[in-house]
Amino acid sequence: MTTLSPTRPASRVKPHRSYSAVPGESPGSPPWRALKSLLLLVCVLLVVLPFVAIVSTSLADAAQVTEAGGFVMWPDNPSFDAYTALLSGGLVSKAMTVSVGVTVVGTALSLISSIMLAYGLSRPGSFGHKPVLMLLLMSMLFVPGVIPTYLTVKQLGLINSYWSLILPTMINAFNVIVLRSFFMSLPRELIDAARIDGASEWSILTRIVVPLSKASIGVIGLFYAVTYWNAFFNALMFMNDASKWPVQLVLRTYVINNSTLSGGQLDVAAGAPVPPAQSLQAAILVLSIVPIVLVYPFVQRHMNKGVMIGAVKG
Template sequence: MSAATTARPAWPGKPKPVVSAAKAVAVVVILLLVAIPFWLVLATSISSDRQVMADGGWSLWPDRIDLHAYADVLNGGIIGHAILVSAMVTAIGTVLSLASTTLLAYALSRPNVLGGKPVLLAILFTFLFPAGMIPSFLIVTDLKLTGHLGALFLPVMINVFNLVVMRGFFQGIPEELYEAARLDGAGELRTLLRIVLPLSKAIIAVVGLYYAVAYWNDYFRAMLYLNNSSADQLPLSTVLRGYLTSTNAQSETGEAMLTQAPQKTIAAIVVMGVLPIAAAFPFLQRFFAKGVLTGAVKS
C-alpha cells in the first residue's frame, strides 16, 4: 500500500501557521471591506455640515455628533412616507410569502401527494427558466395591479429557492412524528400547525429574513409598476435611488423628489435603509446556519 493511500487526510490535522495566517488576513480584509464603507456613510451622516463640506462630501471621523440630517429625514415629507410604505410592503409581503411558501412546501414534502411531482417539476422549471420582465409586466397590467402597492409583493409572493429549502427541511422531520399525528386523528392542517411549525422555527426565521430583505431592498418593481403614482407611494429604496442618481431627481410623474440633496442627507437615508435589516439579523443569526444547512440536506 502506497504512502499516499495510507496518509491521513489533510482536514483532521492542525493547519500550518502559514495557512492560519492567510485565513486571518483574508478575514480581516473582508471585514474591512464591509465595515469601512458603512462607517464612512455613518460618520458622514452624523458629522456637521461644515465638516462634510471641508472633507469634500464624506467624513471619516465626526468632530461632533450632529443628528440634524436624521431629524430632517424623519420630519414628514417624502422620506417619512417612503419609510412607512417600505415597512408596510415588507410586513405584508413577508407574512403572505411565508404563509404561501409554508403551505406549498408542506404539501410538496409529503409523499404520494396527488400531482405533487408534476407541480414540483413545473416550479423548478420556472426557477431554471424565468419568464422575464415583459411577461411579468403584462400579467400585472392585465390584473390591473399597476399603480397599487400590491404589485410590489403579489407577483413575487413565492420564491422557488426558499420553497425548495423549506421543503427539504420538512422532509427532514422524522416520519414517525407524522405517523403519530395520524394515529391521534390529526389532519394535515393540524399536523402542520401543531407538529411541523413548532419544529421549523429555524427555517421559518431564515426564509422570513430572505423575504424581508428582498421586499425592503426592492426598488425596481416600484419604478416599473408605480410609475404613474404620486411620490408619496414610493418605497424608501426607490426614493433613495432618486437621491443617488441625480442631485435634482424627479419622480416619474414629474414631481420633485429631491433638490440638490447634500451628501449628509443621502448618508442618513442609506443608514436608515440598512439599519432595520442589520438590527434584525443578530436576533435571527442563531437560526440562520441551522435552517439553511438542515433544509439543504434533502430536496
C-alpha cells in the first residue's frame, strides 16, 4: 500500500528572494557579473601597477629614467646594474644580511618562547597561571613609551647591539593569547592519556601539542617574521653604527628621505658609473619585499586554518 506524504499548503510556501546591490538586477545576471569583474579588475590593477612600476624602474637604464622623469612602466633595455651595485658588498648587502639574521634568529626565539609560555598558560593547574596571564593581558593595554624602552635597553648595555632588535619585541602578547586558545582547544583526554602513560610535560608539548598545532604555529611564525623584517624603529633608536642597520632602516633613509647612495656605500669601483638614484631606490624597495613574498607561499596553506583560531562558529 502506497502512502502519500502530505504536501505543504501553498499559502505557507515562501518565494525565494534574490537580493542585489543593483536595483532590478539579480546577483547571477550577466550585467551584475560584468560589474563585479570590472571592480575586481580595478582592484587588481591598483595593486599590481605600482609594483610593476617599481620593478621596471629598478631595471631601467639611466637614459630612460631621465627621459621618464621618475617611474618607468616598461624598460626598453632591462639592466640589473642597480641590483649588482647594491649587492656588491656595500651598505645594502650588509643590511640584507643583518635583516635576514635578525629575522631568522628573532622568529625562532619568539616562537620557542611563545609556545612554551602559551602551553604553560593553557594548563589550568600550572604555577603562577593567573598572575602571569593577567600580566600578559595588561601588557596589551599598557604599552611602555619610547623613553622607558630606551632607558631599559641602555641599562642592559644593548645599545648598538643586534640583541636590541630582538629582545624588546621577542614576545607578543596577542600571539601568545592566540596560541593559548588553540592549545586549550586540543582534546584534553589525549593529553591526560599521555600523562597516564608516563609522558613528561616536555614530551607532551613536543610530541603531541606542537605536531597538532602546525597550522597555528606557522601563522604565528609568519606574523613574527614579518614584524622582524619590517621593523626599523628599534634600529633607529638603538643602532648608532650605520654598518649594523637593517634593510628597512636603509630603505627609510635613502628612499623616504630621498638621500643618495654614494659610490663608497655601494662598493663601486672608482670611475665606474653609478646607477641613477631612482633605480637604486626602486631596487632597494624590491629587495625589501621579495623575501616575504617568497616565504608566504609556503605558509599560505596554513593561513585559512590558522586565522580562524578563536573565531565564532555558527
